[in-house]
Amino acid sequence: xxxxxxxxxxLKNCGVQKSSKWIVKGIxxxxxxxxxxxxxxxxxxxxxxxxxxxxxxxxxxxxSIENYSTKMAYxxxxxxxxxxxxxxxxxxxxxxxxxxxxxxxxxxxxxxVQHLIYKEIHNxxxxxxxxxxxxxxxxxxPDLLVLDEPxxxxxxxxxxxxxxxxxxxxxxxxxxxxxxxxDLHFVMSATDHVICLNGHICCSGxxxxxxxxxSYIELFGEHNAATLSLYQHEHDHSHQADGSIxx
Amino acid sequence: MFDDFFIRALIAGVGIAIVAGPLGCLVIxxxxxxxxxxxxxxxxxxxxxxxxxxxxxxxxxxxxxxxxALLLVSLQKRTKLAGDSLLGLLAHSTLAIGLxxxxxxxxxxxxxxxxxxxxxxxxxxxxxxxxxxxxxxILIVLYFIWKSLFSATVNYDLSAAExxxxxxxxxxxxxxxxxxxxxxxxxxxxxxITGLLLIPAAIARNISSSPKQMIVIAILSGILSVVIGLFAxxxxxxxxxxxxxxxALILFIISLVPLEIKGQLQKR
Numbered sequence: 001x002x003x004x005x006x007x008x009x010x011l012k013n014c015g016v017q018k019s020s021k022w023i024v025k026g027i028x029x030x031x032x033x034x035x036x037x038x039x040x041x042x043x044x045x046x047x048x049x050x051x052x053x054x055x056x057x058x059x060x061x062x063x064s065i066e067n068y069s070t071k072m073a074y075x076x077x078x079x080x081x082x083x084x085x086x087x088x089x090x091x092x093x094x095x096x097x098x099x100x101x102x103x104x105x106x107x108x109x110x111x112x113v114q115h116l117i118y119k120e121i122h123n124x125x126x127x128x129x130x131x132x133x134x135x136x137x138x139x140x141x142p143d144l145l146v147l148d149e150p151x152x153x154x155x156x157x158x159x160x161x162x163x164x165x166x167x168x169x170x171x172x173x174x175x176x177x178x179x180x181x182x183d184l185h186f187v188m189s190a191t192d193h194v195i196c197l198n199g200h201i202c203c204s205g206x207x208x209x210x211x212x213x214x215s216y217i218e219l220f221g222e223h224n225a226a227t228l229s230l231y232q233h234e235h236d237h238s239h240q241a242d243g244s245i246x247x
Numbered sequence: 248m249f250d251d252f253f254i255r256a257l258i259a260g261v262g263i264a265i266v267a268g269p270l271g272c273l274v275i276x277x278x279x280x281x282x283x284x285x286x287x288x289x290x291x292x293x294x295x296x297x298x299x300x301x302x303x304x305x306x307x308x309x310x311x312x313x314x315x316a317l318l319l320v321s322l323q324k325r326t327k328l329a330g331d332s333l334l335g336l337l338a339h340s341t342l343a344i345g346l347x348x349x350x351x352x353x354x355x356x357x358x359x360x361x362x363x364x365x366x367x368x369x370x371x372x373x374x375x376x377x378x379x380x381x382x383x384x385i386l387i388v389l390y391f392i393w394k395s396l397f398s399a400t401v402n403y404d405l406s407a408a409e410x411x412x413x414x415x416x417x418x419x420x421x422x423x424x425x426x427x428x429x430x431x432x433x434x435x436x437x438x439x440i441t442g443l444l445l446i447p448a449a450i451a452r453n454i455s456s457s458p459k460q461m462i463v464i465a466i467l468s469g470i471l472s473v474v475i476g477l478f479a480x481x482x483x484x485x486x487x488x489x490x491x492x493x494x495a496l497i498l499f500i501i502s503l504v505p506l507e508i509k510g511q512l513q514k515r
Binding site: 026032055056057060069072073074079082084085086087088091092095096097120140146 | 275276278367394395398400401402404405406407408409410452455456457458460461
């Protein structure tokens, strides 16, 4: 019963068809509050399409979708803002809801970009904009957060810090997270459920069980799979989002 | 005072500029200038139909523009032709049909130049009421769908995912655009309406740094263009539409100056 109360989204045998070709097919997944579900898979394997079904942007052409989320937030993979739109970070933070300034600053501090609040979006670097995107989604305090390759373009130390932040947010807001990521290290060390996609679900389960699965090894190569199953993250210090060392 | 045609034109023109400001910004942000052009070209057909069936011109133009917008959507689903080709097809064929129909209506005397380029002498007291009441309605609706429309302009997927219902606001936006064209055809003319939408917004982009600021500056420069343009049109006896647009163009060139200076300073 408890599990059902925490259910946010359930996809049952869903798929999307485009000009009579299936982009993804037979997708079943569940997202619960306080849990991180990760989608991994090669380019064109339907990760973003699956995320869009979860977000209600795309209709499923088969199966059924149950969505109990009351507030979803989305960090899209690609977003380009036309030069003709003079948009500052603070305007962007308020895009789909009204958030007060203290909360905006707080969220931007979490991703280490509070100093950019009055900058125009066009003048940000790729990594800075990515941090703003994540901050905007967090500031909404969603119960379901969908992140499509959220740390692309972010420097290496920042990447680790942002992933740690995502994990932290998941617990703090008790929100469900659907993450699309190429960073297998993080996937293996911090997520609760992994789904391997390649047009359909190749395999899914806990990170530990996945690395032993033959279709996972086939998809990512024996070498990668072996390294990852041995992967352990040892650090004698940790970083804040802006890269500085946390005491 | 209201029986003076010039004052009437001034009051109606300022009303149109106020409505055109925010809609023009959206047209620029969404890269819809050619879409606006198509709607305004089809407006001529609306006018001829209004004469044929003795309908209200603004009403008939609004209906035709809406029909053209819907046709575009259904054509996009049926063919793989690019959006701009479909827009060109609709723009020129509706303009052509409008002109052919005018040929058939030889028993009515048409002021073709007036329809295409605007005529301030044609603005009546009723037109002023129409512009201000219709304009207020457009702005009120725009106010209520703003958040959805604006977020969808920035990113459609994000807006849809976060429950803003962008498909609804997009549709309403098309109706509002048809509405502003209907309101301004008498004054500006079918061929030049998009200019009054675009140029003030373009001026505003050059000198503003937030969306709200851009809208306010677009409205102000629209009003300035209308007022100066109408005075010029009275003084040197030119059509009202072209005069307003030429003034707007001059303001646009002036607005490039601060941008130039900023660029030069950054180079140093």
